[in-house]
Amino acid sequence: MSTDDLPLRGPAGQSVAHLDETDKAIIAELLRDGRLSVRAIAERVHVSRANAYARINRMTSDGTITGFTARLDPQRVGLTASAYVMLSIEQNTWRTVAQHLRKIPYVDHIALVGGDFDVLVLVRTPDNAALRHVVLERFHEIPGVRGTRTSLVFEETAGRGMG
Amino acid sequence: MSTDDLPLRGPAGQSVAHLDETDKAIIAELLRDGRLSVRAIAERVHVSRANAYARINRMTSDGTITGFTARLDPQRVGLTASAYVMLSIEQNTWRTVAQHLRKIPYVDHIALVGGDFDVLVLVRTPDNAALRHVVLERFHEIPGVRGTRTSLVFEETAGRGMG
DNA sequence: ATTGAAACCTAACGTAT
DNA sequence: ATACGTTAGGTTTCAAT
Numbered sequence: 001m002s003t004d005d006l007p008l009r010g011p012a013g014q015s016v017a018h019l020d021e022t023d024k025a026i027i028a029e030l031l032r033d034g035r036l037s038v039r040a041i042a043e044r045v046h047v048s049r050a051n052a053y054a055r056i057n058r059m060t061s062d063g064t065i066t067g068f069t070a071r072l073d074p075q076r077v078g079l080t081a082s083a084y085v086m087l088s089i090e091q092n093t094w095r096t097v098a099q100h101l102r103k104i105p106y107v108d109h110i111a112l113v114g115g116d117f118d119v120l121v122l123v124r125t126p127d128n129a130a131l132r133h134v135v136l137e138r139f140h141e142i143p144g145v146r147g148t149r150t151s152l153v154f155e156e157t158a159g160r161g162m163g
Numbered sequence: 164m165s166t167d168d169l170p171l172r173g174p175a176g177q178s179v180a181h182l183d184e185t186d187k188a189i190i191a192e193l194l195r196d197g198r199l200s201v202r203a204i205a206e207r208v209h210v211s212r213a214n215a216y217a218r219i220n221r222m223t224s225d226g227t228i229t230g231f232t233a234r235l236d237p238q239r240v241g242l243t244a245s246a247y248v249m250l251s252i253e254q255n256t257w258r259t260v261a262q263h264l265r266k267i268p269y270v271d272h273i274a275l276v277g278g279d280f281d282v283l284v285l286v287r288t289p290d291n292a293a294l295r296h297v298v299l300e301r302f303h304e305i306p307g308v309r310g311t312r313t314s315l316v317f318e319e320t321a322g323r324g325m326g
Numbered sequence: 327a328t329t330g331a332a333a334c335c336t337a338a339c340g341t342a343t
Numbered sequence: 344a345t346a347c348g349t350t351a352g353g354t355t356t357c358a359a360t
Contacts (some may be wrong), residue, residue, distance in 0.1 A: 039351060214344090
C-alpha cells in the first residue's frame with residue numbers, strides 16, 4: 001500500500017485532502033493552464049470527461065483548489081516598484097496587523113513568520129513614491145507595528161514548484 | 164487628458180503596456196476568476212464579445228497577461244512546511260544562482276533584492292525534513308551562495324492588490 | 327460504489343463578414 | 344455588432360468492473 005492515498009493532518013489541525021495520482025495530474029494541468037477545457041484535461045490524464053469534471057468539482061468545493069486566476073507581468077500592468085517589507089510587531093497583534101494590512105492598496109501577500117522579524121509583506125506599487133507612502137505612512141500607523149525594514153525587488157522569477 | 168492612457172517605460176527599459184480602463188476592468192475580472200467566459204467578461208465590462216476577445220488576445224500575446232493558473236491551498240495539496248529563505252551571494256552571481264534555484268524542487272518564487280541580503284526565496288515543501296534538506300543541502304551547494312537565513316511561515320494571507 | 331462511454335441540450339468559442 | 348459552424352459545458356443514462 002502506498003502512502004499517497006492516506007488522509008493526513010496538517011500542523012494547524014486542518015485536514016489535508018486525499019489526493020490520488022489522477023487528482024495530482026489534474027492539478028498539474030490546471031497549474032500549467034488554468035483555462036484548459038475539462039475535455040482536454042480528461043484525455044491528458046486518461047480519465048473520462050465526467051470523472052475529470054467530478055474531480056475538479058470536488059477539489060474546488062473542498063478547498064484544495066481555491067480558485068483560478070490570471071498571471072500578470074507586474075511591470076506591464078504598471079506595478080513597477082515591488083518590495084518585501086519585514087515588520088516587527090508586538091506580541092499577539094498578528095491578527096489585527098494582518099487585518100490592517102489587507103486593507104492597504106498594493107499589498108500583495110502577507111505572511112506571519114518566525115525569525116528576526118515577524119511579518120513579511122510583499123508590496124507592488126506603480127512607482128517608488130507610492131511604495132514609500134505605503135511603507136512609511138500606511139504601515140507605520142498600524143497599531144502593533146514596531147518597525148519595518150524594506151528590501152526592494154530588482155528582479156524576480158518563478159520557481160519550479162513541486163515538480 | 165488622463166495619464167491613464169500614456170505608454171510608459173519601466174526601469175529595465177521594458178515597455179509598459181498601454182492599458183485603458185476597459186483593459187483594467189477585464190484584468191480585474193480575470194484575477195477574480197480566471198475561468199470566466201469571454202461572454203461573461205464582455206457583458207460585465209460593457210463591451211462587445213468580439214472586443215473583449217480581441218483585448219484578451221492582445222494582452223496575452225504582448226505579455227501583459229502571462230498565463231492562467233489554479234490557486235491551491237498549500238496545506239491541502241500536502242505542502243505543509245513553507246519558509247522564506249534569505250540568501251547572501253557573491254557579486255555578479257545572481258544569474259547562475261537563480262538558474263540553480265529554478266532547478267530545485269519545492270522552490271516557489273525567487274527574487275533578487277536589495278538590503279541586508281541579496282536573494283529571497285519562497286520554498287513550499289511537504290514537511291520540515293524536506294524543507295531542511297532543500298535549504299541545508301541544495302541551497303548551500305549552489306556556487307556563489309555565501310549563507311542563508313530561514314524564516315518559517317506560520318500563517319499567510321493574500322493582500323488586496325491594486326484595488 | 328466508482329468509472330467509462332455515450333447522448334443530450336445549451337452555452338461559449340473563434341472567425342468572418 | 345451580427346451571424347455561423349464548431350467545440351465545450353454540464354448533466355443524465357447505462358453498462359461494466
